[in-house]
Amino acid sequence: MSEPLLKVLTAGATPEGLALCAGPFARRTGIRIEADTTHGHLIERQVRAGEADHDMVLLPSAMIDTLAGLGLVVEALCVSLGRIRVGAAVRDGAAAPDVSTMDALKETLAGAGSIVLTTAPSGRHMERVIAGLGLMDALAGRIVRYDTGAMVNDHLIASGAAGEVAFGVATEISVYRDRGVTYAGPIPDAVQMALDYDAALLARSERRTEAAALLAFLASRAGRTAFARTGVENQSLSSTRRTP
Secondary structure: OOOOEEEEEEOOOOHHHHHHHHHHHHHHHOOEEEEEEOOHHHHHHHHHHOOOOOOEEEEEHHHHHHHHHOOOEEEEEEEEEEEEOEEEEEEOOOOOOOOOOHHHHHHHHHHOOEEEEEOOHHHHHHHHHHHHOOOHHHHHHHEEEEOOHHHHHHHHHHOOOOOEEEEEEHHHHHOOOOOOEEEEEEOOHHHOOOEEEEEEEEOOOOOHHHHHHHHHHHHOHHHHHHHHHOOOEOOOOOOOOOOO
8 A cells, every 4th residue: 555645835935844844744644745845926826727736735824815715725624834024144153133123123234244135025025124214325235135045045154244134034044044044033023024824735635634634733832843943933832723
């Protein structure tokens, strides 16, 4: 008899957390997870078009709600994974900047030797934050831009520039937590760009029993702790958005 399998399609912010869960979940249940990763909007498009040959999706909550409204995911088989926020990072060994309050964030930005951002939504958001603080004219020449979070992290590791601070999605920073990058913490809620993420069963799937087992694991303390290690914040280790 073949090993039970769940095919999961995950947005780019959540594959690390899922990977940390896959081994313990398989040992506990005998169910193997096969995961594919792409951008969230592409996943939503594939599901809408009936092109996603998967059992489950991990996506921003708003996308899950949209798909549920179309009858494409099973709303009763959906759990919250947590919230992902934008934060600051420095290379290992550099002094961690204070970005915990608006005054501290403004001081950190104004005093930075260089500011490294992506050209993706998190980077564009930080440019709006900088402009809103009245610092864009002063800092425009100090902003370094890369297409992806991985490129920002690689730059931090390789650069020897003093006073350099990067900003990006917490999960993308956390991937490099053992590779030379230190997460300094999230920016204040007043200027935060936070996204809630869910895991849900696709209506096309016939693996409801296996999916319910995975959703229960993701909602457990072990699952939430694994995702928290990758930068997904859980307000409560016992709370769920929906109960499988």
